[in-house]
Amino acid sequence: MRARLTLEGGDCVPSSLDLSPTGQPVTLGRSRDNTIVLRDELASRLHAKIYFEDGRWHVRDFGLNGTRVDGQRVNGSIELADGQRVRIGEVVLKIVLEPKTPPRPVKDAPATMPVNAKTEGPHNATKVHEIPPERQAPGDPPPEQAAKQLRVDELTALCKFMTGAVEAKTPHDLTTFALRAILNQTAAKLAGYLSLDPEDPGPKIVMPESAAIDVPLSRRLTVQAQAQGKTIWLFPELSASHPPTDSLSAFADAICIPLKASGEPFATLHVYRSGRAFSERDVRFIEAVAGFLAHGLEILRTRRTLEAENSRLRTHTPAADDIIGGSNAVILLRQQILRAAPQPFTVLVQGESGSGKELVALALHRNSRRTEGPLVVVNCAAIAPTLLEAELFGYKKGAFSGADRDHPGLFQQADEGTLFLDEVGELSLECQAKLLRVIEGKAFRPVGATGDMKVDVRIVAATHRDLDKDAKSGRFRQDLLFRLKVIQIRVPPLREHPEDIPELAAFFLAKVSSECRRNFKLTAAAMRKLQAHTWPGNVRQLRAAIESAAVMSESDTLDADALPLTGVTELQTPVAVPAVSVDLPPSLDIVEIEKWAICRAMRQTGGNVSHAAKLLNMSRDTLHNKLKKLKEEGIDRAMLTNTPAPLGVPEPVSTDA
Numbered sequence: 001m002r003a004r005l006t007l008e009g010g011d012c013v014p015s016s017l018d019l020s021p022t023g024q025p026v027t028l029g030r031s032r033d034n035t036i037v038l039r040d041e042l043a044s045r046l047h048a049k050i051y052f053e054d055g056r057w058h059v060r061d062f063g064l065n066g067t068r069v070d071g072q073r074v075n076g077s078i079e080l081a082d083g084q085r086v087r088i089g090e091v092v093l094k095i096v097l098e099p100k101t102p103p104r105p106v107k108d109a110p111a112t113m114p115v116n117a118k119t120e121g122p123h124n125a126t127k128v129h130e131i132p133p134e135r136q137a138p139g140d141p142p143p144e145q146a147a148k149q150l151r152v153d154e155l156t157a158l159c160k161f162m163t164g165a166v167e168a169k170t171p172h173d174l175t176t177f178a179l180r181a182i183l184n185q186t187a188a189k190l191a192g193y194l195s196l197d198p199e200d201p202g203p204k205i206v207m208p209e210s211a212a213i214d215v216p217l218s219r220r221l222t223v224q225a226q227a228q229g230k231t232i233w234l235f236p237e238l239s240a241s242h243p244p245t246d247s248l249s250a251f252a253d254a255i256c257i258p259l260k261a262s263g264e265p266f267a268t269l270h271v272y273r274s275g276r277a278f279s280e281r282d283v284r285f286i287e288a289v290a291g292f293l294a295h296g297l298e299i300l301r302t303r304r305t306l307e308a309e310n311s312r313l314r315t316h317t318p319a320a321d322d323i324i325g326g327s328n329a330v331i332l333l334r335q336q337i338l339r340a341a342p343q344p345f346t347v348l349v350q351g352e353s354g355s356g357k358e359l360v361a362l363a364l365h366r367n368s369r370r371t372e373g374p375l376v377v378v379n380c381a382a383i384a385p386t387l388l389e390a391e392l393f394g395y396k397k398g399a400f401s402g403a404d405r406d407h408p409g410l411f412q413q414a415d416e417g418t419l420f421l422d423e424v425g426e427l428s429l430e431c432q433a434k435l436l437r438v439i440e441g442k443a444f445r446p447v448g449a450t451g452d453m454k455v456d457v458r459i460v461a462a463t464h465r466d467l468d469k470d471a472k473s474g475r476f477r478q479d480l481l482f483r484l485k486v487i488q489i490r491v492p493p494l495r496e497h498p499e500d501i502p503e504l505a506a507f508f509l510a511k512v513s514s515e516c517r518r519n520f521k522l523t524a525a526a527m528r529k530l531q532a533h534t535w536p537g538n539v540r541q542l543r544a545a546i547e548s549a550a551v552m553s554e555s556d557t558l559d560a561d562a563l564p565l566t567g568v569t570e571l572q573t574p575v576a577v578p579a580v581s582v583d584l585p586p587s588l589d590i591v592e593i594e595k596w597a598i599c600r601a602m603r604q605t606g607g608n609v610s611h612a613a614k615l616l617n618m619s620r621d622t623l624h625n626k627l628k629k630l631k632e633e634g635i636d637r638a639m640l641t642n643t644p645a646p647l648g649v650p651e652p653v654s655t656d657a
């Protein structure tokens with residue numbers, strides 16, 4: 001004997017349920033695990049059970065606050081008769097035995113699971129009510145098929161929606177496009193989007209727009225869909241279960257779908273219709289649109305975040321104006337950058353370590369026609385020579401052990417933009433040959449690939465080495481050098497423009513002040529000390545000295561002794577030309593100065609590479625590579641740390657070694 005439970009008072013989900021004698025017992029309670037979830041404070045988590053036994057329906061009470069049938073408290077269990085009302089707290093459910101319009105049995109379709117079981121359709125919907133056969137639209141295929149297949153016109157509409165949806169630029173456009181597609185394809189009267197995120201700029205969108213003011217989207221359905229995380233498909237007997245004030249009372253059927261992509265639902269999609277119930281196909285169509293909408297909205301949001309991040313980074317990429325200094329040397333440098341930037345040619349930036357070569361490369365990109373394209377920076381000295389080729393040109397999955405997927409090389413990543421090859425002088429001869437081919441406009445082949453590829457990349461290279469000298473000694477390819485130095489820019493070392501020290505110091509001081517939320521100042525003595533120093537580490541060393549003094553100082557006023565500069569001959573008055581510091585190596589050959597600095601740092605730190613790298617203001621990898629090269633020249637680590645003056649490396653003059 002079939003039966004039906006219908007809500008008459010209070011709140012529960014679902015609000016009506018068909019019972020089958022062969023189905024599972026129906027449980028009632030506050031917990032979401034129950035077949036009927038009671039929204040009532042007085043209900044226990046599992047409060048009662050309705051079950052079929054000996055040809056009759058019964059109710060068994062488990063609740064603390066009791067269950068009543070037509071006013072009588074249930075002790076243990078009692079049999080239910082037609083028309084009786086089961087009351088738990090404020091919830092009143094009427095039982096009707098053998099309802100007059102029994103649901104039409106549908107074979108195989110999960111939407112017609114034993115009707116008193118928790119129903120989850122193929123689309124994972126909680127179906128509250130079967131669609132009576134007389135509500136099928138004329139011309140619909142039999143329910144068996146209807147439940148399973150979208151028709152050609154629906155699939156066409158879906159494809160049309162998807163094709164158009166990828167063009168949508170904003171979440172609002174995409175949402176209205178989806179709502180319109182639903183209204184056009186189904187017989188829905190109203191479709192709405194309701195955000196669950198309080199910070200969503202478009203919290204509610206209703207189509208047609210004329211209905212937006214008059215029809216609120218059901219809060220009850222929203223809560224239900226959000227809590228259950230799946231489609232709620234309601235065909236309520238509205239007059240019975242909804243007060244006339246309820247927003248759904250004007251409709252015959254309603255669907256509410258939680259929109260979620262990778263996490264919790266962030267919105268719900270409401271679709272209401274009048275006259276008759278939605279068909280199974282309607283629900284499937286709406287679910288397909290909802291799924292696409294949810295993912296589309298997430299993609300648009302991610303894109304927005306990336307665009308904001310990108311524009312933030314662009315604003316932080318320096319232009320020529322961000323190169324500080326009013327000296328003739330820096331004015332000339334800025335002019336050269338502005339002249340070179342728009343040209344399509346390769347630029348070779350030369351200068352000592354820390355003098356600002358990377359800053360120049362960034363400014364070249366920022367002022368070029370490729371500014372909208374990517375800027376990819378690679379430090380050729382920091383990548384092991386064996387890996388460099390794969391890094392630059394990419395590799396295919398399986399090209400070598402550890403290559404578990406295709407990897408686009410830096411050239412590919414920089415397509416239509418700029419590739420900045422820092423420390424280009426450190427490239428192996430083999431890599432130089434490959435680089436030459438790409439610069440000559442020829443194709444390259446990723447490691448392990450069978451085909452060649454071409455990219456449109458402008459190369460800006462930088463080096464602190466004397467590449468002409470290296471080319472003469474055969475260490476660097478002459479033909480590559482010619483290609484690289486179509487435009488040459490020399491970045492002057494700081495000792496050639498000491499008049500910029502006060503401005504640079506003020507700039508770095510302002511930066512560190514804003515980072516530390518303090519207001520640092522330099523005393524006159526401190527400024528004199530800065531101006532008297534010869535800065536072998538150039539602007540980078542100046543910056544590091546100021547930052548280190550600031551963060552280590554308890555006071556906002558930084559005096560000379562706060563500056564971590566040793567062996568400086570302090571002069572009485574600031575000078576235009578710097579004094580020679582006693583800790584300078586005798587030779588001014590930049591390669592020799594670097595060797596001397598490495599030797600000194602290694603000795604000072606007792607051979608600790610990490611500490612030495614910190615002192616030298618370079619990465620550990622860079623120092624390792626440089627140590628390796630020194631070793632190739634016959635200067636090993638022991639010699640560096642123990643010998644006073646290894647192989648032509650000048651002995652530091654100061655006494656702290």
Ligand SMILES: Nc1ncnc2c1ncn2[C@@H]1O[C@H](COP(=O)(O)OP(=O)(O)OP(=O)(O)O)[C@@H](O)[C@H]1O
Nearest residue numbers: 322323324325352353354355356357358359539540
């Ligand atoms: N004229 C300048 N104005 C402002 N900041 C500068 C200037 N020159 C250099 N700097 C700063 O000094 C630091 C070192 O600069 P950069 O990294 O460009 O030097 P580099 O010559 O590329 O060094 P390396 O050869 O070691 O890579 C950076 O923090 C940079 O912002």
